Amino acid sequence: MSRLRARLLALLLAGFCCTTSGVALADAARDRAAARSAAEAGADAFDQGQYERALGLFTRAEELLHAPPHLLFMARSLTKLGRLVEAHETYMKLVREQQPKNAPSAFVSAHAQAEQEVSAVEARLAHVTVVVRGTDADKAIVTMDNTDLPAAVVGIPMPVDPGNHVFVARTERAKSNETTVALRDGASESVALVLPAPSATAPPPSAAPAGEAATQAESHPADRAAPDSGGLSGQRIAGYVTLGVGAAGTGVGTYFLISSLDKRGQANDLFACDVTLSCTPEQVVQVGALDDEADRSRNLAIASYAVGAAGIVTGLVLLLTDSPSKSRAGAVRDVHLVAGLRSIGVAGRF
Numbered sequence: 001m002s003r004l005r006a007r008l009l010a011l012l013l014a015g016f017c018c019t020t021s022g023v024a025l026a027d028a029a030r031d032r033a034a035a036r037s038a039a040e041a042g043a044d045a046f047d048q049g050q051y052e053r054a055l056g057l058f059t060r061a062e063e064l065l066h067a068p069p070h071l072l073f074m075a076r077s078l079t080k081l082g083r084l085v086e087a088h089e090t091y092m093k094l095v096r097e098q099q100p101k102n103a104p105s106a107f108v109s110a111h112a113q114a115e116q117e118v119s120a121v122e123a124r125l126a127h128v129t130v131v132v133r134g135t136d137a138d139k140a141i142v143t144m145d146n147t148d149l150p151a152a153v154v155g156i157p158m159p160v161d162p163g164n165h166v167f168v169a170r171t172e173r174a175k176s177n178e179t180t181v182a183l184r185d186g187a188s189e190s191v192a193l194v195l196p197a198p199s200a201t202a203p204p205p206s207a208a209p210a211g212e213a214a215t216q217a218e219s220h221p222a223d224r225a226a227p228d229s230g231g232l233s234g235q236r237i238a239g240y241v242t243l244g245v246g247a248a249g250t251g252v253g254t255y256f257l258i259s260s261l262d263k264r265g266q267a268n269d270l271f272a273c274d275v276t277l278s279c280t281p282e283q284v285v286q287v288g289a290l291d292d293e294a295d296r297s298r299n300l301a302i303a304s305y306a307v308g309a310a311g312i313v314t315g316l317v318l319l320l321t322d323s324p325s326k327s328r329a330g331a332v333r334d335v336h337l338v339a340g341l342r343s344i345g346v347a348g349r350f
Helices: 003-018 029-047 051-064 068-080 084-096 105-124 210-218 234-274 281-320 323-329
Strands: 126-134 141-144 158-160 163-170 179-183 188-195 333-340 343-349
Touching (some): 029 051, 051 068, 068 084, 068 105, 084 158, 126 163, 234 281
Parallel strands (some): 126 188
Antiparallel strands (some): 126 158
């Protein structure tokens, strides 16, 4: 154990003892003991070169019980780890702290050593000035080592740890190239990040939010669904027209069907004379003519019904497969005509 470390540890333990009477509930014996244990382990770790472990232990000790020696060794550990910005701020916190007149000697000693050591750390700090140029440069977000920087530090010298640092600037429409800067102890550098023109920069590939789906659909007229309001599509108009033609064909077929049944009934009434073998030649001719007219009306009725059914099926398919209908009822597939005795209809999978 080094002589300096042993002296500081002894002063630290003495400081704990001297402050016992002035603490109350917040400085309970349990917390004092835990802080002392963490500080002792932290001092051992520091002597062994385990600076990350030492930093963690002294940080925990400080959380349990505030003591300037804790801050001193935290700053020293940070300096050994190369985290000079944090080390400098920790030193300055200790230097700015006003020590009471009756402060323990361990506290006064830690404060004095911090004043001596902070200058050396401050001299090693590197500084970098980031400047953004290009379209919307004032709106750019600057990132250093994948961490966004506050907008206030852009354009002014910013203290950073020595070493390699990667800078990039971005906006909603553009992104600069990554710039890597190697900073030595005490160096001062400037970094210029140039945002390209939006037209020369392809938008970054990313999944579009749900709220932008409609905007993307509008950029592809062939894919977007027609709105329900503001006019009918050509397919919907054709569907209504074809459906009307089908309905008219069904009406005409019904007329000819009634005419066929009427002619057939008249022929049957006249043919009753054959039962009594008393039909005159004129009646036989008239019966034949009525039968022929009934057959023609039946054939016309069948043809009209076929045309009507085709029109109705086509009209329904056009209406159901139009885009607005798809959005409400889903896709229509395998639509076909279903005909039966005295019935006709449309079937399909929706």
